[in-house]
Amino acid sequence: MADNKIISIPDGKICDYVDGKFRNDTPEEYVRQTIEKRLINEHKYDASQIKIEYTLQLGSRKPRADIVIFKKDCTEQKQENVYIIIECKKETVDARNAKDGVEQLKSYMSACPNCEWGMWTNGKQKEVFKKYVNDQGQIDFMDYNDIPSADGNLDDINRPKRTSLKNAYDDNLLFVFKTCHNHIHVNDGLQKQPAFFELLKVIFCKIEDERNIPNPLEFYTTSEERSNPDGQLTVKKRISKIFERVKKKHGKIFDSNDEIKLAPRSLAYIVSELQKYSLLNTNIDIKGKAYEEIVGANLRGDRGEFFTPRNVMKMTVEMVNPKVDEKVLDSSCGTGGFLVTAMTHVITQLEAEFSEQIGLPQKDWDYDTKKLFQDKKSDMAAHNYFGFDINPDLVKATKMNMVMNNDGNNDGSGNILQTNSLLPPHEWTDEFRTKLAEALGIKKEEIRNHKTLEFFDVIVTNPPFGSKIPVKDKNILEQFELAHIWECDKKTNVWTMTDRLQSSVPPEILFIERCTQLLAPGGRMGIVLPDSILGSPGLGYIREWLIHNHRIVASIDLHADTFQPRNGTQTSVLFLQKKTQEQKDKEEKSGSMADYNIFMAMVEKIGHDKRGTPIFKRDKEGNEILIPEKNNVYVLDETSAGDRTVAHERKTKIEDDQTPDVPEIFAQWKKQEGLSW
Template sequence: MSVTANIIDDEKTTSIITIPEGKICDYIDGKFRNDTPEEYVRQNIEKRLVNELKYSRERIKVEYGIKVGSRRPRADIVIFPDGVESFSQENVKLIIECKKETVEPTNKKDGVEQLKSYMSACPNCEWGMWTNGKYKEVLRKVINEKGQIEFIDYNDIPSADGSVEDIDRPKRVSLRNAVEDNLLFVFKTCHNHIYANDGMQKQPAFFELLKVIFCKIEDERNIPNPLEFYVTSSERSNPDGQLTVKKRISKIFERVKRRHNKIFEHNDEIGLSPRSLAYIVSELQSYSLLNTHIDIKGKAYEELVGANLRGDRGEFFTPRNVMHMTVEMLSPKSTEKILDPACGTGGFLVIAMNNVIKELEKQMEAVFGKPRPKWNHDEYRMFQDKISDVASSNFFGFDINPDLVKATKMNMVMNNDGSGNIFRINSLLPPHEWSSDIKEKLSDILGISRSAIRNSKSIALFDVIVTNPPFGSKIPIKDPAILEQYDLGHIWEKNNGYWVKTSRLQSSVPPEQLFIERCMQFLKDGGRMGIVLPDAILGSPGLGYIRQWIIKHAKIIASIDLHVDTFQPRNGTQTSVLVLQKKSQQEIDFEEKSRKMADYNIFMAMAERIGHDKRGNTLFKRDKYGNELLVPEENNVLAIGEIADGTKTVKTISKTKIRDDQTPLIADVFKIWKQQEGITW
C-alpha cells in the first residue's frame, strides 16, 4: 500500500501592504489603528455602510473632529451627503459612535448622550447611531415648532439613497444581504433583549427568537406579495402600535406552523411581549435571510446555538472551515442519500445541502437558458420547489438531543429552505429499539418496507455520511444491549501480530469508536464517509484493533491531520478527518480468502494552519517579518434601486487580510489528486 502526501501551501500573493503587530487596517481610509474591541465593532459597521447601505467611501470620514463648545472630540464615523464639496462640520449628515460591548448606552461619558451632543453640534446632521455590537440606538434629529431640537427613535439609519420609507417598511428590492459579523450582532442583540426584558431563561429566549426568524423567512418566501414582516418606527414606540405588530407577525406564524408542522405544534404561539417582538422585527426586517451568504448566516446561527444549547455530551461543534473542507472532499450529489448521524446544529448538512443547491442551480440555468439573477418569479419558485424536494427525500440527520434536533431543522430552513428529515434518535441504539413512528417515516421516505429496519445489518441505506460524533471517555457506552451490535464493542486480543475479536464484551467504550462502525453499517456498499476522530484512534498502540477493523471494511481514501487548536477554545483534543469508502462483502471475502489486500494510494495532509489560535482569535497570513498581509479585494455590490431582472453591480475595491487557513487548499489539492487516481465521485 503506497501513501501520498502532497500538500504545498502557495504563499504567493499580490500583497502590497503589511500590518504591524496589534494593528488593523481601516476599511474606509486604510490607516492603521489599534486592534481593540471598539475597533472590531467599527470595522463591521464600516463594511455594512459600504456593502449593505451603499454609501460611497469618499463620503465617509473616520475619527472626524467635531467642535462641541470648547472641546474638539473625534466622532468615530461621519457621513457627508452627495453633492457637498466641503467636508466641514456644518455639512455632516450622519454620525455613528461605536463602543465595545461592556459600554452601556446609559453611560454618562460614552453612551447615547455623547452621540446627541455631537449631533446637536452639527447643524445639518439629521441621523445618528450608537452601537456596542450587542445594542443599537438610532436617532433622527428634528426641530420642533418651538425651534427646539428633538430626537426621535428610528429602526435604522437610511441607506445611501436616503429612503426613510424603506426604513419603516422595506420592499423586496431593498432587502440587504448581511456582511461580516453584522448578522451575528443582530442575533445577539435580539436574544439579549428577550433575555433581559421578557424574563426568560437563555434557552426559551433562543427558541422564541427562532420563531420570529422563521416568520421572517416565510415572509420573504411569500412571492410576489408585499412584505408583511415589518414595524414602523412609530409602531415600535407606542403600545398600540406594538400590539398591531404582534397581530401582523402572528398571522405570518400561522403560515409558518402549517408549512413546518414537524417543527412547531399547531397550538404554538409567539410568547414574546408586544414590545420585545416589535424591537426584534425592527432589527431583522431590513435583511434578506434567504439570500445572505451561508457562512455569514451559519456563523451567526451556530454561535447563538452554541451559547444557549450546548450540552454536556461531548458536543463540540465543528469549525465551519473543517466542515467545508470535508464536504468538498466528499462531493455529495443531488441524487444521493446523505446522513449525519450526530448532526448537532446541522452544520455539515447545511453545507452539504448548499453544495447540492449549486449543482441544482446549474441544472436549472441550463433548462431555463439564462443565469439565476434573470429568472422570473415562476422560475425561482420552481427552483425552490426542487430544493425542497431534494431536501425532503435525500437529507437526513439524527441526534439524541431534542433541542439540537429542533435547532438543526431550523438551521436547514434558514440556510436552504428545506428542513430535510431530522429525527431524534440515539444512533447507537439497536435499530429495533428506534420508535415505530421514526421507523415508519424512514421507510416511507427511503421507499423500503416498514419491517426492513430490523437490526444493524439492515440499515445500509445511505450513500454519503459526514459527521463529527461526540467523543470522550466521560460519556462512555456501557449498555451490553448496545455494545453487542458492534465488533468494536467486544474485547480484542493480539495473536501473532494480528488482532482477534473475542466473544467477551468490553465494560465501556467511548462513543466515537462505536460511531465508526455504526456509520459503516449505515453506508451502502461503495458509499463514502467523512468523520472527525480523535488522533488516539489512529495512533494509539492499544487501539490497533480499530485500525485493523477499518482497513478490513473500508478503503481509506484520505486522512487529514488537523491542527491541535482546531476545536479551541473549548476543546484541545487532537483530531483528524478520515475519508473512507465502504467495501462490499464480496471484496472483504475475496481479500480474506486470498490473504492479499489491493494496493492503492491514500491522500494524506496536515492542516498546519487552521485560521485561529487556541483562544479562538482569527489568525491571518504574515510576511517573513511577522507582519500581517493585506491584498486588494474587489467587491461586487448591487446598485441602488436595481432589481433581479437586468442586474447591475457596482465594483468597490478594498484591502483585506488573508485568513491563515489551509483547509480550502487541502480540498482543492484533493480534487486534483482524486481525478489522477480515477476516483469518480
C-alpha cells in the same frame, strides 16, 4: 490603472475599511469596522462622504466622533454640515453609561446644527435617533429603526419593499442575531435557551414573509410603532398572523398552540433589526456562520457536543463530494452545519446540470424556470438529506437551519429525526422508524437490526466523543464488533475479536461502526475523530477493523486549535469507503489485503487561534498582508476641472487557513488513483 499591490499591516493594527489608515486593533475597532462595511455595502454611502475620527468643537472641548457622514452634495465637510454621527463602543460598554453611552452621542448631535441622525452601538445593543425641535422649541430625539441609506429614503426604513431588502455582509448578520438575542435575554428575563427559540420563531416569520411572493412584506415595524405601546401591540398582531402561517407550514417544528412569547416591546425591536435584510438571498456562508455561532453559544449541551468549524465542514464535504442523486446522512447532526454544507455543494451541481439541460445560464431564467428549479431542489432535499441527533433542541435547530438555507423548500426538515442512533434498531421509537422508512421509501419492517441498515451513500459527521460519556448498556454494546474485547498476538501483531464484551466503550468508537452499518456497500464517509483512535497502541484493534471493512481513502490531521476556544482535543478527519461483500470475500480467499495508497495531509493553519480569534496571513517580517478585495472596482472619474480621479481601493486581510487547499490537491490525487467519485 493601479497595480494590485500587496500591503503589509504592522502587528496589532488593522487597515481602516473607509480611509485605508492603520488603526489599533481593539474591540471598539472591530465594532467600527463592521459598521463601516455596512455603511458602504448595505447603505451605499460613498467613502468620500464618510470621515473617521472627526474632530468636533464642543465649547472648549474637542472630542472626536467615531464616524460622521456628510450628504453627497455637501461641498464643505465642516461641523455645521455633519448629517449623521455614529459612535462605536466595545461590547462591555452599556448604552446607559454616563460618559460613553447614548448621552455622549446626543451631545455631539446637538453641537452639529444640521445633524439629523445619530447611531450608538456596541455590537450587542444599537440605538438610532432622529433629532428634531419639539413644541417647546427645544432639541429632542426620536427613536428610529435605522439610519437612512445614501438615497435618503425613509419609507424603506419603516416599511421595506422586496426590492429594497439588503443582503447581509460580513459579520453584520451575526451582530444582528447577537443584538436581538441579548435584547430578549435582558429585557424579557428569559434564560439563554428559551430566548434563543423565541428569536428563531421571529426569524422564521421573516423567512415566511419573504417567501410570500407577490404580496407586500408584512414583517416590519415603523419607527413610530416601535416607540409607543399601542404601536408595539399592532406589530405583535401583525407578526403573530405570519406565525400562524409558519405553524401550518412547519408542523414538524412548531406545535399548533405555540405562540411568540416575547413582550410586544421586544418583538418590535427585533423586527426593526431584522426587517431590512433578505434572509433568503444573503450568502449561505454568512447566514450559516451567524446561525451556527448563535446556536452553539446557546444550545451546547454536556454530551461531548462541540460543533465543527465551517471551514472543516466545507473541506470534508468537498472531499467526500456527494452527488445529486445520493442519500446523505449526518448521524450526529448538531446544528445541521454538515447537512447544509453538503446540500449547498450538491445544489451547485444541480444548477450546472439544469442550466445545461435547458441551455440557459441561471441569470437568464424566467419565473417559471426558477420555480421548476426550486421544485427540483425541494424534491432533492426531501428525499436525500437525513440527520439524527439525540438532543431534541438540536434537532429543532437543525430543522430550522435546513429551512433557512433551503429557500425553495417549504420544509427541508422532514428527515431530521430525534433518536439515540446507537440503540438497537428494534428499540428505536415507532415514530422514528415510521418516518425514516417513509423517507427512504421502504417498509418499516425492513429496519430490523444492525445488519439491515445499509441505506446511505454518503455520511459526513462529527460524533460526540469523550471518556466522560461512555456507553455501558449491554443491549447497545452487543451490536458492535468494536465493543468486544480484542486480543493481540504479540508475535504477528494481529488482533482477534473474542466473544467477551467490554464493560464500557467511548461513544465515538461505537459511532464509527454504526456509521459503517448505515453505509451502503461502496458508500463513503468523512468522520471527525480524536487522534487517539488512529494512534494509540491499545486501540490497534480499531485500526485492524477499519482496514478489514473499508478502503481507507484519506486522513487529514487537524491543528490542535481547530475546536478551540471550547475544546483542545487533537482530531483528524478520516475518509473511508465501505468494502462490498465481494471485495471482502476476495481478500478472505486470497489471504491478502488489496494494496493501495492513502492520501494524508496536515492542516497546520486553521484560520484562528486558541481563543477563537481569526489569524491572518503575514509576510516574512511578520506583518499581516492586505490584498485588494474580491470584485474590487476602480472607479475612474473626472472632476469639473478636468482632473482624473480614482476611487479609494479597498483592501482586505486573508485568513491564514489551509483547509480550502486540501480538496483541490485531493481531487488531483483521486484522479491518479482512479477513484471515480
